[in-house]
Amino acid sequence: MDNLTHGLLGLAIGALRRPDVRPGAPARSTPTDRAVLLASVLAAELPDLDTLLARGDAVTVALHAHRGLSHSLVFTPVVALAATLVARAVFRGARWTPVLVTSLVSVVFAHLLPDLWTGWGTRVLLPFSDARLSLDWTVVVDPWVTLPLVVGAVVAWRRRAVWRKAVLVGLACSMAYVGARVVSWGVLTGRVDRAYPEAQAVRVFPAPLSFRTWRYVARLPGDVLAAGELSLLGEPREDRRVEAPVDVLPEDLKAIPTVREALAWARFPLVTVVPVEGGREVRIADLRYHLRGEPTLTFVVRVDKGGKVTDARLERGGSASELLRRWRGGDAREARPD
Structure with a gap:
């Protein structure tokens, strides 16, 4: 937090x-x-x-x-x-x-x-x-965790006689919201489980700035990841399926601390290695951070021929305003070929 x-x-x-x-x-x-x-x-x-x-x-x-x-x-x-x-x-x-x-x-x-x-x-x-x-x-x-606490603190500062009650009411409202998130997470996880009975693992993730909308990823047989969205009142809506082999990196790249750290962070990794001038570029995205099935957070590591990291950065899939516009695009998704 x-x-x-x-x-x-x-x-x-x-x-x-x-x-x-x-x-x-x-x-x-x-x-x-x-x-x-x-x-x-x-x-x-x-x-x-x-x-x-x-x-x-x-x-x-x-x-x-x-x-x-x-x-x-x-x-x-x-x-x-x-x-x-x-x-x-x-x-x-x-x-x-x-x-x-x-x-x-x-x-x-x-x-x-x-x-x-x-x-x-x-x-x-x-x-x-x-x-x-x-x-x-x-x-x-998450503003809905923070806002009740802020309101409680402001009331406590303005009205000293009831400061403790104001702070505790804010805490109660904030924790009630978190409790609702816990219940929603459990219900939606079960819904994705039923939609993908063949899945080896499923996970539901919160979407930013939204209580109603969640993201999900399901690992299917054959190293395939299915990513999509679902709402509290709807069924899972798949956005994308992509082949994502679990072990695609050669041993020399996996031994590099920066690459190893990024791999440990990614729970549903999409990993690519491409040759670049003077070495290789490793891109490690995690599909749990996705928008319409496209990753929005990718760690990029460039390694020279001797195995030394020459550049490392985090790509967020665009600026905050661009991501917000894409997120608000709602159902206006581009048609994908079968």
Whole structure:
């Protein structure tokens, strides 16, 4: 998820803890109350500092940034401890236990889990496994996850007397939306399964800026991928079938770290290798990111004759405005030959 959403989720998790109320004293926040809120927001944001540590070519950085060791479960106590130390330094006298416990919860539920439920995924099992796990419930930037949290935070800022209720109502609305996405994902996955009984694997993915429309990919016998769209009220509508052999790269190309990283990222890869002046160009697209069956996200790696990467880039299938125009094209698809 984006950093705004992470931070607002952290604030909401901090608000879940009932503030301290001293007997006979006016309702006023204590150093512990304030430290809990600050630490929760910090803990929700700190894992993304690994962006500053990402090194290498454009492809490697794009795939490593935001998905390093700081995003793993085993590193969670370190992130929580760092957030706790900062919060207690700012609000002296805050108690250790509530600040540290809330920070731990915030790292897991305000950062790791939201990253996990996106289509891009995250590596929560590092260093034991390099696998990128994903639940495919929402896109990375989903305004319907974020907007209720923003509204709750704005109301809390304007009306201090009900700040906690406002933040928690925003959290409840946001999580209700995510819950609806989970249910939709399960229903639509079953629908695609029934439409392709011969499929070896099927997967449903969220489409950007749309709750109703989803994308799907089915791997069929003979290394064939079927890609299409479906809506909550409709049946799967296939856009394209393409041959996509699982293992098409020669061993020397697969051994290149940049290529290997892109292959590990792609779950339904479309891989091509073409000769270019001075070497070869490897193009690795993932059909889960498609528009009318055409990939919209491709990693391109150029390798010289000695096996050295000379250029690496990410192609997004056009500018944001072009993709939006194509997405809004709806049913106006070009006819394809049989």
